[in-house]
Amino acid sequence: MSDNERNSNAASTSPGPQFMTLDEAAAMKTGTRVTFAPGFPAVFSEALKNICFVKGVPLIRVVHPHMGIEKSTGKDRQARLYELTSQTGLPTMFHNEERPRNVWSEQLALAERIGAAGTPSLVPDDVELRAEAFGLCAVVLGEDGMVWNMRNLIDTPLGRKYGYSEEACAAAPSKVAAVISLIDRRLKAQEQCGSHYLVGDALTAADIYWATMSISILLPPPEIIPLTRQNERGLKYFASNSKIPAIAEALSKRIEDHQRYILTTYCETPAVLGGDPL
Numbered sequence: 001m002s003d004n005e006r007n008s009n010a011a012s013t014s015p016g017p018q019f020m021t022l023d024e025a026a027a028m029k030t031g032t033r034v035t036f037a038p039g040f041p042a043v044f045s046e047a048l049k050n051i052c053f054v055k056g057v058p059l060i061r062v063v064h065p066h067m068g069i070e071k072s073t074g075k076d077r078q079a080r081l082y083e084l085t086s087q088t089g090l091p092t093m094f095h096n097e098e099r100p101r102n103v104w105s106e107q108l109a110l111a112e113r114i115g116a117a118g119t120p121s122l123v124p125d126d127v128e129l130r131a132e133a134f135g136l137c138a139v140v141l142g143e144d145g146m147v148w149n150m151r152n153l154i155d156t157p158l159g160r161k162y163g164y165s166e167e168a169c170a171a172a173p174s175k176v177a178a179v180i181s182l183i184d185r186r187l188k189a190q191e192q193c194g195s196h197y198l199v200g201d202a203l204t205a206a207d208i209y210w211a212t213m214s215i216s217i218l219l220p221p222p223e224i225i226p227l228t229r230q231n232e233r234g235l236k237y238f239a240s241n242s243k244i245p246a247i248a249e250a251l252s253k254r255i256e257d258h259q260r261y262i263l264t265t266y267c268e269t270p271a272v273l274g275g276d277p278l
């Protein structure tokens with residue numbers, strides 16, 4: 001994607017991107033449709049948006065239905081989502097008439113396949129580098145990984161879906177910190193080889209996923225993640241995570257520099273979130 005196209009992508013959707021309904025998205029036969037929580041940088045949706053941005057895949061934004069029961073009807077708000085995708089996680093991704101993709105590794109593979117010519121390959125051809133990139137993604141995005149444990153730092157309905165308990169909550173800071181330290185060691189070793197990236201000497205999915213997911217423990221300034229009515233509380237929570245002692249100890253200038261470099265160089269910045277900007 002050229003710089004012009006990159007800028008026009010951000011400009012055409014900013015400041016008020018349109019979000020369609022799930023039913024509208026499901027009825028479409030062409031295009032790449034991804035669900036979001038308008039106004040909130042839900043990290044899995046945000047990361048997929050950034051992956052698609054790098055790959056020059058134009059996204060059609062869709063509202064992800066909230067968890068819980070709709071008071072007026074007594075129905076589960078996510079019943080239709082479940083009917084369409086056999087799960088309820090955010091984000092789901094539809095492309096043309098293909099089956100929906102609900103897991104990051106499948107979403108990444110799809111983005112790689114449909115990405116525009118000339119865009120960076122986010123999954124290395126070299127299998128050793130590929131194993132490194134997927135290994136890092138797994139400890140950030142996978143079960144019992146960084147994001148999983150970040151959700152268990154406090155008791156929320158979402159955390160309850162990921163096994164929140166007093167024990168899980170007590171273990172979460174050191175599990176989150178262990179991943180941050182791994183990334184930091186990795187960046188240090190890469191720096192010594194003259195690389196700005198987590199794997200090899202080029203951008204991979206690991207950089208995009210980590211830089212995006214790390215906003216939940218190291219909040220970037222509003223020039224990168226703008227404030228909205230919908231994310232005000234959530235961003236305070238993200239910011240407070242940096243102050244949890246085990247996490248604060250693991251964070252470093254190197255982690256911050258890499259996050260800012262990847263987000264501002266390769267991703268949609270400022271993030272186009274929709275919702276009501278403050």
Ligand SMILES: N[C@@H](CCC(=O)N[C@@H](CS)C(=O)NCC(=O)O)C(=O)O
Nearest residue numbers: 043044088089090091102103104161
């Ligand atoms: N299925 C996704 C994970 C996405 C995810 O964990 N989404 C969370 C929000 S950040 C969610 O919506 N969880 C509730 C649910 O799965 O019903 C993947 O493995 O790539």
